Amino acid sequence: MFDFLRRKLRLAHLRKGKPAPRTHRDLSPDLKTNLTAIRRELGASPDLIIRCLKLGSGAEGTGALLFIDGLIDQQVVNRDVIFPLLNGVKRGKFQDGDDLLKYLAQNVLAVGEVKKEPQFGPVVEALLEGETILLLDGHDEALLLSTKGWEKRAINEPDAERIILGPHDGFTENLRTNTAMLRRKITDPGLHFEEMKLGRRTRTGVVIAYLKGVVNEKLVEEVRARLKRVNLDMVLDANYLNEFISDAPLSLFPTVTFTERPDVVAAKLLEGRVAIFVDGTPVVNTVPALFVESFQSPDDYNFPFYYATFIRWFRYLSFFLGVLSPALFVALATYHQELIPTSLLITINAATEGTPFPLAVEMVMMGAVFEIIREAGIRLARPVGQTISIVGALVIGEAAVTAGLVGAPTIIVTATTAITTFVVPDLLGPGIYLRLIYTILAGVLGAYGILIGLLFTLLHLVSLRSFGTPYLSPLAPISAGDFKDVIVRAPIWALGTRPRMIGWPRPQRQPIGFPPSGDEGEEGEAEDDG
């Protein structure tokens, strides 16, 4: 079955789509013909503005400005395009016989980027991207004026990734703003951006960002190649690409990570990763993704290392509790009661006595109820969402126990699960499935079932790769040098090398330091040029 699906997917990857029907026509020297052609192409859209102009003298001076209302900066068009056009030609030193188009571009128009374009297709494309088109009668070329400007959301703190200390800015929906935010973080000439358009109909701008000199060139090539084979008609969010370029599209585990935070992207580029920006979404993908990445938070580096280490351990603990606690409880209470202290066992037995379902079924049921409450809480407006959680917690939880439908321990375990799951939001999806599978296995085979499930998960995780990097590294294969930022969060001055599996082309990050001494010692100075 999976083989079949995989084959299908591979086919989907390989199948070359027909290129979008694009007109390879040239522009005609006749202005009227051009205008009708554009009108026919775009239909009677009211946001297409055609402004006719009379420049200079004679028949040659008839022209038209075209732009899409809302995609251009009104002020720029009025002040720097229309005004000079109407006045500049008359006042300037234009002589008959000069190329009017060239003259306008060089002497009159006060916009940053002016391009000549003889073909019809690219002109329409540019128009739709927010450029202003200048057509002149008698010229079979158009001028494309860069006047892009549209309503943008202000920079906000991302809701999904809140932190306590550290920078609070998040990406926005505008690609340029996002790349600029990254440039503000990394002022290195090695920060390269490569743009391509993906999505046959949306023609969304996608930018690959990497740090030349740090990144592994092969990785960039691989990202490029995988993005090239994306053949979708729409790319509305980073996840559209995610599911297309990830190594194991059928795996539960994410082999592409995403973030809304510029500081996270900057840190990952500096480790040798590649970022993929998608226009129209604040979410930025980074590859390769590692399992342990899900447990690292930007706050780890904004707090003292001993505290960050402690918190990180609790994140690991929470994830394992969140995935395993229902299964462990089912296994212990059903199969291995001798492992529970006697007094506790009596309490549990008293609580679960008289409930109609086996423990595993209770657990799965309450898990489902919890997921429903969570989903309802997310989709609704915030005040209503809170109501839902209260109803869920009190009414369903309390009432189910009082009515004798489920035992109280089940509720406690479900609640523990619910809280601990949210500590590692990246692994929410896999967590739900793993929890369900482990609970069922525990219900059937007890602790042995859990072990079987864990071994299977281990084998699967270990066989995953993300853009050539083993997903479970540095845990397996072990690279002990990277434990400094995985098992603990070593002090910043000790994080001297990049992750070995990703940043191996240029492993040294900074001189590998010892505690910087208080008095400005000679040693600190000497090591600086390492």
Add this chain to the structure above:
Amino acid sequence: MDQGKISAGQLTLLIMSFTIGSWVVLPTGIQAWQNLWLIMFMGLGTGLLFAYLSLFLFRRFPGKTLFEIHERVYGPVLGKFISLCFLWFFLQTGGGTLAIFKTLLRSTVFTATPDLAILVPLILILVYGCRRGIEVIARSNQLLIMSTVGLVLVSILLVVNIFNPENLLPFFNLPFSEVIWTSISLAVFPFGQNVLFMMILPRVNRWQKVNGAVLKGMIGAGLVLSTIQFLAVGVLGKSGQILVFPTYEFYRMINIAQFLTRLELIPLLNFLTMGFIKTILCLYALAVGTAQVFNLRTYRPLALPFGLFLLLVAERIFPSISEHMRYLEEVQTFFGLIFSLLLPMMTLGIALLRGLPRRRMAP
């Protein structure tokens, strides 16, 4: 064929897990019970001797598996026949490991669970892992062996209050012949079974480092086993000798302040993962070996039928644990000697006589 490569470090850890394998729950040489932890090192020494004979063979044919060496040394027909004998050895080793853990689980914690319910899920993940190749096996082993070593270290702390040094006495009260015999039987099992790694050595990315890796792996395994045996003797005393699964029993005795009690399930499952690695390596050697005997391009489709064979063997290897104990006592040592010493030595001898390999092959 499997194109995956493992590092020398991963090989070390694989050898550790494989050696710890099933011995840890069902020790052999039980007649020397109180001194077993010391004789372990003599067994280790002898076992290393065996291993280095095989390694000498490997270094003459770097990059070749045992079966490929057989074909070069004995010619295609006889070579294939000897390879088939080894396939049986791997099958019996893997099936035996499964059977031991099945018996252990069924006689202790999962008394009501049927055989098949225990074996079938395990076989399924064995086949899954085997098809993923040696890289995946080696990597998952890295995590599993770390947890086992961690467990052994922690258990040293946990037994402090029940460890009775007097149980270790009388010290070395065995006749010398008994010592020699026990150390040879230890050299054959668990250490001698490492001959299986002759199928895996060509997958190591730097074959020059193999010798050191084998040495480290076997010493590591010897230390772990000896430590557990030492603790078991200290805790259980003389009575441990009559128990079938002494390791399991000694973990049952752990009791820290009436709070940490009845912990036996955790080591039980932990050692099961060692048995898992041992069985998966057997399965891998079976599939790869058969593929080489029949000149196949891939071993992957064979993982499934051999998984089934393991299941059948595990069901049909011994009727009861007492019969297995008898086998360990009367047959195991001779049977193992054939495969871990005699056959490799014979191959090496003939290779030397025939002056093989004629040309030094590139690794």
Add this chain to the structure above:
Amino acid sequence: MILLVVGVFLLLFLWEAPGLVAKEYWRELAVFTILLLIGLVFSLLLVGGVELPYIESFWIKVFAKVGKALTPGS
């Protein structure tokens, strides 16, 4: 029960075989099929209640005989 065993083996065959056919791995398919058939025969014998000898008991007998033959003066 016998039907169940045959069904399981058929399922396993169908799981693996199409991929091998698609890649034209005929030798592999042949070895796979033979191994599976051997497995099927033994499974059916076990399910059918035929008393196959236990492997280790068999070796104990063999080695006892060899031992007796080798011991001088018996």
